[in-house]
Amino acid sequence: QVQLVESGGGLVKPGGSLRLSCAASGFTFSDYYMSWIRQAPGKGLEWVSYISSSGSTIYYADSVKGRFTISRDNAKNSLYLQMNSLRAEDTAVYYCARVEVGIAAAGIVPYYFDYWGQGTLVTVSS
């Protein structure tokens, strides 16, 4: 069965860095696009980033562009999120999710997130 397990969350000071990991199993990781989605305490879902199966296509939300870097290691079945210059507003539970994509007029686009991990909490506070 598909499993996504995030790790690496914790307490970090403003301006600090953190690297999240997501270990995938139960499917051919290298065949799938992947994404990070976060949820601030008591708030709704916010998409953070997505990466193509080969890693050649990457998109970021404007709120994290230039500070966060998504990457993957298909040999290790792992997804990563390097977070730098962290701010208080980055405090959230971070979920990794598997992405199903399809062909649209604009090219390959994500259609939906079919499996989610349990999330890892990142707290940015002094």
Place this chain on the structure above:
Amino acid sequence: QSVLTQPPSVSAAPGQKVTISCSGSSSNIGNNYVSWYQQLPGTAPKLLIYDNNKRPSGIPDRFSGSKSGTSATLGITGLQTGDEADYYCGTWDSSLAEVFGGGTKLTVL
């Protein structure tokens, strides 16, 4: 402020039907598929509806989805107390970003 607009809350009695709306624009819902996610208290979101109106395996047919123009709707019939959760719509936007609604809290009275 979310790109997609959902009502903050809806409620209905057990056994009744409820609908949750999701309003967007031509840059998102109008030109892309909509998905819906259910988030039970204290858990991760779960895919409920994809491609506007399809249900993943294991999702009961009490849950349905539809789309018309720049709006989408989630319907739940035969409400159960176990359906109490937050519900989110999502879709791709032409700004090259996935967008979600602000979420709707369903209360089964």
